[in-house]
Amino acid sequence: MDEIRRDTLEIVPEDELARKLERSLKSGAPLVVKQGFDPTRPDLHIGHAVSLRKLRAFQELGHDVVFVMGDYTALIGDPTGRSDLRPQLTEDEVRENGRTYAEQLYKVLDRGRTRIEYNSRWLAPLQLKDILRLTAHYTVARMLERDDFEKRFEENRPISIVEFMYPLMQAYDSVALKADVELGGADQKFNLLVARDLQPRYGQEPQVCLLMPLLRGTDGVHKMSKSYDNYVGLSDAPDQQFGRTMSIPDELLDEWYRLASGLSAGELDAAVEAAKSDPYQAKRRLGRLIVEQYHPAGAGRQAEEAFDALFRRKEIPDEMPEFDLSPDDPELAAQDGQVLVSKLLVRAGLVSSNADAQRQIQQGAVSIGGEKVGDRMARVPAAGELVLQRGKRHFARVRFV
Structure with missing residues (x-):
């Protein structure tokens, strides 16, 4: 009982x-x-x-x-x-x-x-x-x-x-x-x-x-649900599980440790107490624990190292979706050899629509090659290779062929 x-x-x-x-x-x-x-x-x-x-x-x-x-x-x-x-x-x-x-x-x-x-x-x-x-x-x-x-x-x-x-x-x-x-x-x-x-x-x-109990999602407000895009999926890649865990508000640590960490009753109290004094390190440990429950041993540490490479050392990940595009692609609607960044984002699957792309650009969430894009109508040359970034964790590599 x-x-x-x-x-x-x-x-x-x-x-x-x-x-x-x-x-x-x-x-x-x-x-x-x-x-x-x-x-x-x-x-x-x-x-x-x-x-x-x-x-x-x-x-x-x-x-x-x-x-x-x-x-x-x-x-x-x-x-x-x-x-x-x-x-x-x-x-x-x-x-x-x-x-x-x-x-x-x-x-x-x-x-x-x-x-x-x-x-x-x-x-x-x-x-x-x-x-x-x-x-x-x-x-x-x-x-x-x-x-x-x-x-x-x-x-x-x-x-x-x-x-x-x-x-x-x-x-x-x-x-x-x-x-x-x-x-x-x-x-x-x-x-x-x-x-x-x-x-x-x-x-x-x-x-x-x-x-x-209903576990609140990464937004700290709604119950976890794909509808709110505030979830950590059981089948998500280790890097994604770790990164999403690191994004939770500090006030969720107690709840997530108790409901999602997999720790025994004897370990929980100490972990929750430690989270009060150092929330950042507590999130890192929580991220490792969550990854290790759904992936092979060692995956948690690897996901943590990948997170550090991406966010602490600002490195671009080695693996990301790649797309070979033609400057003549009618969806890109190139003009004078240049294409709208918003259309590139849609074509690379980083946003759901052109309007969504323009909104993300205005919010400062879009970068190309590490440089922020500030103008929602910005264009780039339809040549060579580009690394697109939306938010902190979403990347795509585009090559014009």
Whole structure:
């Protein structure tokens, strides 16, 4: 129980979990512990790893972990925290987004004790009568108790019926798997509790809900998310993981050490205390620790050395994306043998659009060959080789051929 309680926000209810664990010890039958992830984005990040490590703790205690790939629920989209309707994804988008999940999660979980289940296996075959039976177990009034639905209803903003279906479908995952325990982020409490209500209607003992904290991203404000570009991906290169960690605000050090460092309980207090007196060195250690969790031994030190070469000694990295371009490329629209820097940035994939490029230039975030570009309409000769830089960590080499 001490290991399970560690870093857990809430166990609903804790006494039931204790009883389930005692029964499991006596019978020798492991608990079924599940968590679902909708592949609405292609990558997992270290915010996801907070609960993945808790799943790993259950594995080490001898229990069975089921990773639910929400390929079917992703077609609806989880409305949690949304103030408006979520655009629905296509089946192809969901399939592509989920392609890399399996290998990424094994960076944390024990491959031999992990079962991956796609919830389309039991949700897709449901007939209308099954869905009607499912919806009969929950009321609109109960749905409107959920904060985001309640706010949207009070503000007369649309809530679609399909959004009401999401918590019920997620809850049905627990019915299909006969889950004993379900993990989720703090923002998933409503969805997890729906499953507790639903399981007895299908003759099952209700699951226990473990709510995990949401790791704030590198911006120090929002929860970690690719939508906010404030994430550290599990599959990111070591240099990128280290560099993004070094960018976090000092006030996040306590939170990141406790939720992302992988240190034992006995090591944490000393590390957090040291961070108060020397935040910079604490970030460096944290960066090494994060890299070493997801990459081979020694990768953390190498990433640190690469960071020093780039930022402390102002060296250009040896490896970066390279592009061979023609001065006649219609996308560059060369005039008198010169091209707009903004168009070069787009062509090299360093920005999303010409407007974004001009904004980055105005903010002083763009350099060529180490020299800042100050004019958003600046041009350079379409000849030779150029090293483009956007921000601190994004480089591209362009050769005109």
